[in-house]
Amino acid sequence: MSYIRLARLTAMLACTQMALPVPSFAACTISSGPRTTALIELYTSEGCSSCPPADKQLSHLESVLDAGAAVVPLALHVTYWDYIGWKDPYAQATFDKRQLWLVQVTGNASVYTPHFFVAGAESRDWSSSLRTEVRQQNAQEAQAKVTLQGHLARPGVMSLLAQASVQVNTPKAALFLALTESKLSSSVARGENAGATLAHDHVVRALLGPIALPHGVGSVQQDVLLDPRWSSAQLTAVAFVQDQVTGRVLQAISALACAQP
Numbered sequence: 001m002s003y004i005r006l007a008r009l010t011a012m013l014a015c016t017q018m019a020l021p022v023p024s025f026a027a028c029t030i031s032s033g034p035r036t037t038a039l040i041e042l043y044t045s046e047g048c049s050s051c052p053p054a055d056k057q058l059s060h061l062e063s064v065l066d067a068g069a070a071v072v073p074l075a076l077h078v079t080y081w082d083y084i085g086w087k088d089p090y091a092q093a094t095f096d097k098r099q100l101w102l103v104q105v106t107g108n109a110s111v112y113t114p115h116f117f118v119a120g121a122e123s124r125d126w127s128s129s130l131r132t133e134v135r136q137q138n139a140q141e142a143q144a145k146v147t148l149q150g151h152l153a154r155p156g157v158m159s160l161l162a163q164a165s166v167q168v169n170t171p172k173a174a175l176f177l178a179l180t181e182s183k184l185s186s187s188v189a190r191g192e193n194a195g196a197t198l199a200h201d202h203v204v205r206a207l208l209g210p211i212a213l214p215h216g217v218g219s220v221q222q223d224v225l226l227d228p229r230w231s232s233a234q235l236t237a238v239a240f241v242q243d244q245v246t247g248r249v250l251q252a253i254s255a256l257a258c259a260q261p
Helices: 022-027 051-059 093-105 127-137 254-261
Strands: 028-031 038-045 071-076 115-118 121-123 144-155 159-166 173-181 184-187 197-200 203-212 217-225 235-243 249-254
Touching: 028 051, 038 051, 038 127, 038 249, 051 071, 051 115, 051 127, 051 197, 071 093, 071 173, 071 235, 071 249, 093 203, 115 127, 121 127, 121 184, 144 235, 159 173, 159 235, 173 217, 184 235
Parallel strands: 038 071, 071 203
Antiparallel strands: 028 144, 038 115, 115 121, 144 159, 159 217, 173 203, 173 235, 184 197, 235 249
Protein backbone atom coordinates (compact mmCIF):
# COMPACT_ATOMS: atom_id res chain seq x y z
CA MET A 1 0.00 0.00 0.00
CA SER A 2 1.29 3.48 -0.80
CA TYR A 3 1.61 6.14 1.86
CA ILE A 4 -1.10 8.81 1.77
CA ARG A 5 -0.58 12.54 2.24
CA LEU A 6 -2.82 13.84 5.03
CA ALA A 7 -4.24 16.57 2.81
CA ARG A 8 -5.84 13.91 0.62
CA LEU A 9 -8.22 12.66 3.33
CA THR A 10 -11.78 13.19 2.17
CA ALA A 11 -15.01 13.43 4.12
CA MET A 12 -15.44 9.66 3.98
CA LEU A 13 -13.56 8.57 7.09
CA ALA A 14 -14.60 5.62 9.25
CA CYS A 15 -13.54 3.28 12.06
CA THR A 16 -14.25 0.64 14.63
CA GLN A 17 -15.87 -0.89 17.64
CA MET A 18 -19.11 -0.47 19.52
CA ALA A 19 -21.38 2.56 19.25
CA LEU A 20 -20.21 5.73 20.98
CA PRO A 21 -22.13 9.01 20.76
CA VAL A 22 -20.00 11.68 19.13
CA PRO A 23 -20.51 14.22 21.96
CA SER A 24 -18.63 11.82 24.25
CA PHE A 25 -15.47 12.74 22.35
CA ALA A 26 -15.53 16.14 24.04
CA ALA A 27 -13.41 14.75 26.87
CA CYS A 28 -12.07 11.60 25.24
CA THR A 29 -8.40 10.67 25.46
CA ILE A 30 -7.51 6.98 25.49
CA SER A 31 -4.25 5.06 25.45
CA SER A 32 -3.52 1.44 24.61
CA GLY A 33 -2.50 -0.97 27.34
CA PRO A 34 0.48 -3.27 27.91
CA ARG A 35 -1.13 -6.21 26.07
CA THR A 36 -2.10 -6.47 22.42
CA THR A 37 -5.66 -5.64 21.45
CA ALA A 38 -6.75 -7.80 18.51
CA LEU A 39 -7.87 -5.97 15.38
CA ILE A 40 -10.58 -8.09 13.72
CA GLU A 41 -11.24 -7.25 10.07
CA LEU A 42 -14.14 -8.74 8.16
CA TYR A 43 -14.26 -8.27 4.39
CA THR A 44 -17.90 -8.64 3.45
CA SER A 45 -20.59 -7.65 0.95
CA GLU A 46 -24.37 -7.38 0.82
CA GLY A 47 -24.13 -9.13 -2.54
CA CYS A 48 -22.65 -12.28 -0.98
CA SER A 49 -25.09 -14.93 0.25
CA SER A 50 -22.57 -16.46 2.67
CA CYS A 51 -21.75 -13.13 4.34
CA PRO A 52 -24.75 -12.52 6.66
CA PRO A 53 -23.63 -15.19 9.20
CA ALA A 54 -20.19 -13.58 9.34
CA ASP A 55 -21.73 -10.11 9.72
CA LYS A 56 -23.83 -11.46 12.60
CA GLN A 57 -20.78 -12.98 14.27
CA LEU A 58 -18.95 -9.64 14.10
CA SER A 59 -21.97 -7.95 15.69
CA HIS A 60 -22.08 -10.47 18.56
CA LEU A 61 -18.44 -11.04 19.40
CA GLU A 62 -19.27 -11.07 23.10
CA SER A 63 -20.98 -14.44 22.60
CA VAL A 64 -17.95 -15.87 20.78
CA LEU A 65 -14.95 -14.51 22.68
CA ASP A 66 -13.71 -14.81 26.25
CA ALA A 67 -15.22 -12.41 28.75
CA GLY A 68 -13.16 -9.23 28.75
CA ALA A 69 -11.44 -9.99 25.44
CA ALA A 70 -9.75 -6.88 23.99
CA VAL A 71 -10.81 -6.45 20.36
CA VAL A 72 -11.38 -3.75 17.78
CA PRO A 73 -13.78 -4.98 15.05
CA LEU A 74 -13.98 -3.56 11.53
CA ALA A 75 -16.43 -4.46 8.77
CA LEU A 76 -15.01 -3.47 5.39
CA HIS A 77 -17.54 -3.82 2.57
CA VAL A 78 -16.02 -4.61 -0.83
CA THR A 79 -17.27 -3.66 -4.29
CA TYR A 80 -16.44 -6.74 -6.35
CA TRP A 81 -19.85 -8.37 -5.72
CA ASP A 82 -21.75 -5.34 -7.02
CA TYR A 83 -21.76 -6.72 -10.58
CA ILE A 84 -24.36 -9.39 -9.81
CA GLY A 85 -27.15 -6.84 -9.45
CA TRP A 86 -26.97 -5.22 -6.01
CA LYS A 87 -24.69 -2.27 -5.27
CA ASP A 88 -23.59 -2.47 -1.64
CA PRO A 89 -24.17 1.04 -0.20
CA TYR A 90 -21.28 0.64 2.26
CA ALA A 91 -18.69 -0.72 -0.18
CA GLN A 92 -15.54 1.16 -1.20
CA ALA A 93 -12.89 0.17 -3.72
CA THR A 94 -10.28 1.21 -1.14
CA PHE A 95 -11.30 -1.81 0.92
CA ASP A 96 -10.92 -4.11 -2.11
CA LYS A 97 -7.33 -2.90 -2.42
CA ARG A 98 -6.62 -3.33 1.28
CA GLN A 99 -7.92 -6.91 1.23
CA LEU A 100 -5.79 -7.75 -1.80
CA TRP A 101 -2.75 -6.21 -0.12
CA LEU A 102 -3.33 -8.25 3.05
CA VAL A 103 -3.66 -11.45 1.02
CA GLN A 104 -0.42 -10.71 -0.80
CA VAL A 105 1.75 -9.73 2.17
CA THR A 106 0.53 -12.65 4.29
CA GLY A 107 1.18 -15.18 1.53
CA ASN A 108 -2.40 -16.38 1.19
CA ALA A 109 -3.86 -17.71 -2.01
CA SER A 110 -7.13 -15.93 -2.71
CA VAL A 111 -9.48 -13.02 -2.13
CA TYR A 112 -13.00 -13.95 -1.08
CA THR A 113 -15.91 -13.06 1.20
CA PRO A 114 -16.56 -13.45 4.03
CA HIS A 115 -12.87 -13.07 4.84
CA PHE A 116 -11.65 -12.57 8.42
CA PHE A 117 -8.23 -11.34 9.55
CA VAL A 118 -7.12 -11.18 13.19
CA ALA A 119 -4.20 -8.82 13.85
CA GLY A 120 -3.37 -9.01 10.14
CA ALA A 121 -3.38 -12.82 9.91
CA GLU A 122 -6.03 -14.73 7.96
CA SER A 123 -8.66 -16.53 10.04
CA ARG A 124 -9.95 -19.17 7.65
CA ASP A 125 -11.89 -21.14 10.29
CA TRP A 126 -13.43 -18.02 11.81
CA SER A 127 -16.65 -19.68 12.97
CA SER A 128 -14.68 -21.78 15.45
CA SER A 129 -11.23 -20.20 15.82
CA LEU A 130 -11.80 -16.52 16.65
CA ARG A 131 -11.79 -17.15 20.40
CA THR A 132 -8.38 -18.86 20.31
CA GLU A 133 -6.85 -16.33 17.89
CA VAL A 134 -7.99 -13.34 19.94
CA ARG A 135 -6.85 -15.01 23.17
CA GLN A 136 -3.39 -15.53 21.66
CA GLN A 137 -3.14 -11.87 20.65
CA ASN A 138 -4.33 -10.59 24.03
CA ALA A 139 -1.67 -12.69 25.77
CA GLN A 140 1.15 -10.97 23.88
CA GLU A 141 2.98 -7.93 25.15
CA ALA A 142 2.10 -4.95 22.98
CA GLN A 143 4.73 -3.93 20.45
CA ALA A 144 3.35 -0.43 19.97
CA LYS A 145 1.63 2.25 22.01
CA VAL A 146 -1.24 4.27 20.59
CA THR A 147 -3.06 7.30 22.01
CA LEU A 148 -6.26 8.61 20.48
CA GLN A 149 -8.04 11.89 21.18
CA GLY A 150 -11.24 13.15 19.63
CA HIS A 151 -13.88 15.81 19.98
CA LEU A 152 -16.64 17.47 18.02
CA ALA A 153 -14.79 20.57 16.80
CA ARG A 154 -17.99 22.13 15.47
CA PRO A 155 -21.32 20.78 14.21
CA GLY A 156 -20.62 18.13 11.60
CA VAL A 157 -16.85 18.10 12.09
CA MET A 158 -14.93 15.65 14.25
CA SER A 159 -11.33 16.41 15.16
CA LEU A 160 -9.08 13.37 15.67
CA LEU A 161 -5.53 13.20 16.99
CA ALA A 162 -3.57 9.95 17.13
CA GLN A 163 -0.03 9.37 18.36
CA ALA A 164 1.93 6.14 18.03
CA SER A 165 5.29 4.74 19.04
CA VAL A 166 6.67 1.34 18.09
CA GLN A 167 8.41 -0.62 20.84
CA VAL A 168 10.26 -3.05 18.55
CA ASN A 169 12.40 -2.74 15.42
CA THR A 170 9.76 -2.41 12.68
CA PRO A 171 11.09 0.01 10.03
CA LYS A 172 7.92 -0.09 7.94
CA ALA A 173 5.35 0.35 10.72
CA ALA A 174 2.47 2.69 9.84
CA LEU A 175 -0.46 4.31 11.63
CA PHE A 176 -4.09 4.09 10.51
CA LEU A 177 -7.20 6.00 11.59
CA ALA A 178 -10.84 5.19 10.91
CA LEU A 179 -14.46 5.87 11.84
CA THR A 180 -17.10 3.16 11.97
CA GLU A 181 -20.86 3.22 12.18
CA SER A 182 -23.07 0.62 13.83
CA LYS A 183 -26.77 -0.31 13.84
CA LEU A 184 -27.11 -0.04 10.08
CA SER A 185 -29.58 -2.02 8.00
CA SER A 186 -30.46 -2.51 4.35
CA SER A 187 -33.38 -4.02 2.49
CA VAL A 188 -31.69 -5.84 -0.36
CA ALA A 189 -33.71 -5.83 -3.57
CA ARG A 190 -31.46 -7.80 -5.93
CA GLY A 191 -28.54 -10.19 -6.05
CA GLU A 192 -27.87 -13.27 -3.90
CA ASN A 193 -29.55 -11.73 -0.83
CA ALA A 194 -32.63 -10.40 -2.65
CA GLY A 195 -35.56 -9.94 -0.29
CA ALA A 196 -33.44 -9.98 2.88
CA THR A 197 -33.07 -7.21 5.43
CA LEU A 198 -29.44 -7.18 6.55
CA ALA A 199 -28.08 -5.68 9.77
CA HIS A 200 -24.52 -4.36 10.14
CA ASP A 201 -22.24 -3.10 12.90
CA HIS A 202 -18.71 -1.64 12.93
CA VAL A 203 -19.02 -0.63 9.27
CA VAL A 204 -15.97 1.32 8.13
CA ARG A 205 -17.14 4.54 6.55
CA ALA A 206 -13.59 5.58 5.60
CA LEU A 207 -10.01 4.76 6.35
CA LEU A 208 -6.96 7.03 6.65
CA GLY A 209 -3.51 5.55 6.18
CA PRO A 210 -0.94 4.20 6.00
CA ILE A 211 0.84 7.09 7.73
CA ALA A 212 4.57 6.53 8.03
CA LEU A 213 6.18 6.41 11.48
CA PRO A 214 9.77 7.66 10.97
CA HIS A 215 12.05 6.12 13.57
CA GLY A 216 9.01 4.34 14.99
CA VAL A 217 7.24 7.49 16.21
CA GLY A 218 4.57 9.69 14.66
CA SER A 219 1.24 11.43 14.95
CA VAL A 220 -1.64 12.64 12.82
CA GLN A 221 -4.30 15.26 13.42
CA GLN A 222 -7.30 15.44 11.12
CA ASP A 223 -10.65 17.21 11.05
CA VAL A 224 -13.26 14.90 9.55
CA LEU A 225 -16.37 16.23 7.85
CA LEU A 226 -19.22 13.94 8.91
CA ASP A 227 -21.59 12.85 6.19
CA PRO A 228 -25.11 13.98 7.21
CA ARG A 229 -26.39 10.47 6.41
CA TRP A 230 -24.28 9.01 9.21
CA SER A 231 -25.76 8.64 12.67
CA SER A 232 -23.52 10.59 15.05
CA ALA A 233 -24.68 8.49 17.98
CA GLN A 234 -23.34 5.32 16.31
CA LEU A 235 -19.89 6.51 15.24
CA THR A 236 -16.68 5.24 16.82
CA ALA A 237 -13.06 6.22 16.17
CA VAL A 238 -10.23 3.70 15.90
CA ALA A 239 -6.47 3.82 15.48
CA PHE A 240 -4.02 0.99 14.85
CA VAL A 241 -0.36 0.39 13.99
CA GLN A 242 0.54 -2.18 11.32
CA ASP A 243 3.74 -3.60 9.87
CA GLN A 244 3.60 -2.81 6.14
CA VAL A 245 5.96 -5.67 5.30
CA THR A 246 4.21 -8.55 7.07
CA GLY A 247 0.73 -7.13 7.63
CA ARG A 248 0.94 -7.80 11.36
CA VAL A 249 -1.07 -5.39 13.51
CA LEU A 250 1.08 -4.36 16.47
CA GLN A 251 -1.62 -2.59 18.47
CA ALA A 252 -5.14 -1.22 18.09
CA ILE A 253 -7.36 1.07 20.09
CA SER A 254 -11.00 2.08 19.96
CA ALA A 255 -12.89 5.03 21.42
CA LEU A 256 -15.28 2.51 22.93
CA ALA A 257 -13.08 2.78 26.01
CA CYS A 258 -14.36 6.32 26.50
CA ALA A 259 -17.81 4.93 27.16
CA GLN A 260 -16.67 2.48 29.82
CA PRO A 261 -17.37 3.28 33.49
